[in-house]
Amino acid sequence: MRPPSVSDVARRAGVSKATAARVLGGYGRVSAAIHAAVSAAAAEIGYRPNELARSMTTGRSDTIGIVVGDIANPFFAVAVHAMSQVLRAEGFGVLLANSAESLAEEKAAIDTLLGRRVDGMIVSPADMRESSHLRAIVDSGVPLVQFDRCAAGLAVAGVTADDRDVAAEVTHMLIRRGHRRIAYFTACETDSGRFSDLEEIGTGSVRERIAGFLAAGEGLEDTALEVVVGAVGAKRAQSLATEVLSRGAEAPTAMIASDSTIGLGLYTAARAAGIAIPQALSLVTFHDADWTAIAHPGITVISQPARRLGEEAARMLIRQIQTGDGTCAHRVVPCRIIPRGSVGDGPVS
Amino acid sequence: MRPPSVSDVARRAGVSKATAARVLGGYGRVSAAIHAAVSAAAAEIGYRPNELARSMTTGRSDTIGIVVGDIANPFFAVAVHAMSQVLRAEGFGVLLANSAESLAEEKAAIDTLLGRRVDGMIVSPADMRESSHLRAIVDSGVPLVQFDRCAAGLAVAGVTADDRDVAAEVTHMLIRRGHRRIAYFTACETDSGRFSDLEEIGTGSVRERIAGFLAAGEGLEDTALEVVVGAVGAKRAQSLATEVLSRGAEAPTAMIASDSTIGLGLYTAARAAGIAIPQALSLVTFHDADWTAIAHPGITVISQPARRLGEEAARMLIRQIQTGDGTCAHRVVPCRIIPRGSVGDGPVS
DNA sequence: CTGTTAGCGCCTTCAA
DNA sequence: TTGAAGGCGCTAACAG
Numbered sequence: 001m002r003p004p005s006v007s008d009v010a011r012r013a014g015v016s017k018a019t020a021a022r023v024l025g026g027y028g029r030v031s032a033a034i035h036a037a038v039s040a041a042a043a044e045i046g047y048r049p050n051e052l053a054r055s056m057t058t059g060r061s062d063t064i065g066i067v068v069g070d071i072a073n074p075f076f077a078v079a080v081h082a083m084s085q086v087l088r089a090e091g092f093g094v095l096l097a098n099s100a101e102s103l104a105e106e107k108a109a110i111d112t113l114l115g116r117r118v119d120g121m122i123v124s125p126a127d128m129r130e131s132s133h134l135r136a137i138v139d140s141g142v143p144l145v146q147f148d149r150c151a152a153g154l155a156v157a158g159v160t161a162d163d164r165d166v167a168a169e170v171t172h173m174l175i176r177r178g179h180r181r182i183a184y185f186t187a188c189e190t191d192s193g194r195f196s197d198l199e200e201i202g203t204g205s206v207r208e209r210i211a212g213f214l215a216a217g218e219g220l221e222d223t224a225l226e227v228v229v230g231a232v233g234a235k236r237a238q239s240l241a242t243e244v245l246s247r248g249a250e251a252p253t254a255m256i257a258s259d260s261t262i263g264l265g266l267y268t269a270a271r272a273a274g275i276a277i278p279q280a281l282s283l284v285t286f287h288d289a290d291w292t293a294i295a296h297p298g299i300t301v302i303s304q305p306a307r308r309l310g311e312e313a314a315r316m317l318i319r320q321i322q323t324g325d326g327t328c329a330h331r332v333v334p335c336r337i338i339p340r341g342s343v344g345d346g347p348v349s
Numbered sequence: 350m351r352p353p354s355v356s357d358v359a360r361r362a363g364v365s366k367a368t369a370a371r372v373l374g375g376y377g378r379v380s381a382a383i384h385a386a387v388s389a390a391a392a393e394i395g396y397r398p399n400e401l402a403r404s405m406t407t408g409r410s411d412t413i414g415i416v417v418g419d420i421a422n423p424f425f426a427v428a429v430h431a432m433s434q435v436l437r438a439e440g441f442g443v444l445l446a447n448s449a450e451s452l453a454e455e456k457a458a459i460d461t462l463l464g465r466r467v468d469g470m471i472v473s474p475a476d477m478r479e480s481s482h483l484r485a486i487v488d489s490g491v492p493l494v495q496f497d498r499c500a501a502g503l504a505v506a507g508v509t510a511d512d513r514d515v516a517a518e519v520t521h522m523l524i525r526r527g528h529r530r531i532a533y534f535t536a537c538e539t540d541s542g543r544f545s546d547l548e549e550i551g552t553g554s555v556r557e558r559i560a561g562f563l564a565a566g567e568g569l570e571d572t573a574l575e576v577v578v579g580a581v582g583a584k585r586a587q588s589l590a591t592e593v594l595s596r597g598a599e600a601p602t603a604m605i606a607s608d609s610t611i612g613l614g615l616y617t618a619a620r621a622a623g624i625a626i627p628q629a630l631s632l633v634t635f636h637d638a639d640w641t642a643i644a645h646p647g648i649t650v651i652s653q654p655a656r657r658l659g660e661e662a663a664r665m666l667i668r669q670i671q672t673g674d675g676t677c678a679h680r681v682v683p684c685r686i687i688p689r690g691s692v693g694d695g696p697v698s
Numbered sequence: 699c700t701g702t703t704a705g706c707g708c709c710t711t712c713a714a
Numbered sequence: 715t716t717g718a719a720g721g722c723g724c725t726a727a728c729a730g
Contacts, residue, residue: 085447354706377715
C-alpha cells in the first residue's frame with residue numbers, strides 16, 4: 001500500500017512525470033486542459049505530495065524546531081502557542097522538543113532537529129554557561145533565535161523580557177516601602193544548596209533577575225537581600241518559605257517569587273503560618289497566574305508578555321530565514337507590574 | 350555550505366560510498382579498521398545523517414504528529430508533555446500542531462502531517478461529528494489514536510477519561526445533597542446560543558459529560574437541570590453566571606464548570622454577587638487547577654488524569670506502530686473527585 | 699507549453 | 715568484507 005506518487009498521477013492523466021509534477025507542485029506553466037486532467041487524476045487516487053522528498057530537492061523542510069524547558073509550564077505553553085501561530089501562518093510546521101531544563105536532553109533534542117534538517121530553531125537554553133551545542137546550530141547554517149534566555153558570549157539573536165530591569169524596579173519599590181529584609185526565591189539549584197555567586201545560576205533569565213534584585217539593594221546592609229535557591233515546585237517552595245519565615249525578627253518582610261508555582265508555595269506558607277499579607281509580609285511573584293487574582297489579598301505580579309515574546313521570536317526567525325540575514329538582533333520586551341494589594345509597608349516606612 | 354553527506358565521508362576515508370554508509374548507518378558488516386577510519390572521517394568533517402533522506406528509503410520518519418485543540422490549555426500541555434516523553438524514549442520525534450478547536454485548522458494540520466509522512470498520529474478531534482479527515486489518516490495506513498475525545502462511528506483506538514460517569518457521579522452527589530437546580534457550564538457553542546440537544550455539542554468529552562449530567566437528573570423536574578453554552582473564557586463565563594445567578598428563586602443552587610477557566614469565572618461571579626459558597630451556592634469544576642486549592646473555600650474538583658491519559662495514548666500508538674496491529678482498543682482512565690468544601694447542602698436536604 | 703534527464707542523500711540489492 | 719549500481723519521490727535544468 002505505497003501512497004500514490006507523481007508518477008502514478010502522471011500515468012493516470014496520460015502525461016509525463018514532469019508535467020504532472022508541475023501542476024502538483026504548483027510551479028512552471030501548464031495548459032488549462034492538462035492542469036484539469038492532472039488535478040482530477042490526483043484527486044481520484046488521493047495523491048498527497050511527499051514533503052520529505054520535496055525537502056530533499058529543495059533543501060528546505062518548512063519546519064521549525066522549538067526547544068523549551070517545559071511545555072507544561074504556562075509561560076512556555078503560551079509562548080509556544082504564539083510561535084506556532086505565527087510560524088504556521090508563514091507555512092512552517094513546528095517540531096517541538098522538551099529539554100526538561102536538562103542540558104543533556106537539550107543537546108539530544110537539538111541533534112535530532114538538526115538531523116531532521118529544520119529550517120530554523122528557537123531554543124530556550126537550559127544553561128547559559130554552555131553554548132557549544134548552540135554554536136553547532138549556527139555552524140550548520142541553521143538560523144537560530146534564543147528565547148527567554150541567552151547563552152553567554154554567543155552572538156546569536158534572542159528575545160527576552162526585561163528581567164533585570166523589572167526585578168530591580170520591584171525591589172526598589174519594596175525598599176521604598178520600607179522593607180529591609182527581602183528574599184528572592186528561585187527554582188535554580190546550586191551545588192552547595194545555598195546562593196553565593198551569580199555565576200552559579202545557569203538559567204539566564206533568572207540570573208538577570210537576581211542581578212537586578214541585588215543591584216537594587218546596593219547600599220543596604222548585607223543582611224537586607226537574600227536569595228533562596230532550590231525552590232522546585234510549590235511544595236518545596238512552601239517548606240523553604242516556612243523555614244525562612246520562622247526566623248522571627250530575622251525573617252524577611254518581603255518575598256519575591258521567580259515564578260508563579262513558587263509564588264503559590266510562598267502564599268500557602270504564609271497562610272499556614274498565620275502571617276498576614278500584606279501587613280506582616282509583602283509578596284510579589286513573576287507571572288500573572290490565575291490564582292494571583294483571586295487570592296486574598298490579590299497578589300501583586302510581574303506579568304510576563306509570553307505571547308508577545310513568542311510572536312517576536314517567531315517573527316525574528318522568519319526574517320532571518322527569508323533574508324538570510326545573520327544579524328544577531330536582540331529584542332527585549334518589557335514586563336508589566338500589576339499591583340493587587342499584596343505589597344504593604346515595611347518597618348522603616 | 351551544503352552539510353557533509355556520506356559521499357564526503359567516504360571520499361575522506363578513502364572507501365566507497367556503500368561502505369561509509371554501512372558504518373554511518375550502523376548496518377551490515379564492516380572491518381574494524383575501516384569502521385574506525387570512517388568514524389574518524391565523519392567526526393572530522395562533522396557529518397550528521399540526513400534523516401529526511403533516510404526516511405525516503407526506509408519509509409519511516411520516526412516522527413509522530415500530535416494535534417490538540419490548545420497547547421496553552423494546562424490539560425493539553427501536561428498531556429502533550431507526557432506523550433513527548435514516552436515517544437522520545439522510543440526514539441520518536443514529535444510534530445505538534447494546534448487546531449484552536451477549529452475543524453478547518455484540524456484538517457489542515459492533519460494534511461500537513463500526512464504530507465510529512467509521520468509514522469503515527471494522536472489527535473483530539475475538535476468535532477466528533479466530522480470524521481472524514483480522520484478516516485483519511487487511517488486510509489493512508491497511518492496508525493492513529495484519538496485523545497480525550499472520540500469521533501462518532503469511527504473504529505479507531507482512543508484514550509479518554511470516564512467523562513460521562515464522573516459527571517453523573519458529581520451530579521448525583523449534588524442531588525443527594527438536596528440540590529434541585531443545577532447548571533452545567535460549557536465553552537461549547539450552539540447555533541441558537543442555547544442548549545436544546547446533545548447533538549449540538551461537538552466536543553466529544555463535553556458531550557459525554559453533559560450526557561452523564563442529564564442522565565443523573567432523570568426523574569427530577571424539567572427545570573432541575575440546565576446547560577449553559579458559550580462560556581468561552583473566564584470573562585464570558587463570569588457574565589453568563591452573573592446573569593443566571595440574578596434570577597432570584599429561579600437561580601441554580603449548584604453549578605458545574607466544564608473546565609477550570611470556566612470555574613474561575615463562576616467563582617468570581619459568585620463572589621462579586623456576594624453569594625456565599627457553599628452556603629448559598631455549590632460549585633464544582635473539572636480540572637484540578639492550582640487556584641482551586643487556595644480559593645475560599647477550596648473548590649471541589651474533578652481531577653483529570655492528564656499525564657496518564659497522555660502516556661497511555663502514546664503507548665497505545667507505539668504498540669500499534671510496532672505490531673502493525675490495527676485493533677481499535679479504547680481505553681478509559683478514571684477521573685478522581687477531590688472534595689474541598691465548595692459543595693454544601695441544597696434546599697431539599 | 700511539454701518531455702527528457704539528472705540529481706538530492708540514503709539504503710539495498712547484487713557482484714566481486 | 716567491499717564496491718558498483720539502482721531507486722525512493724520530488725524538483726530543476728535543459729531541450730524540443
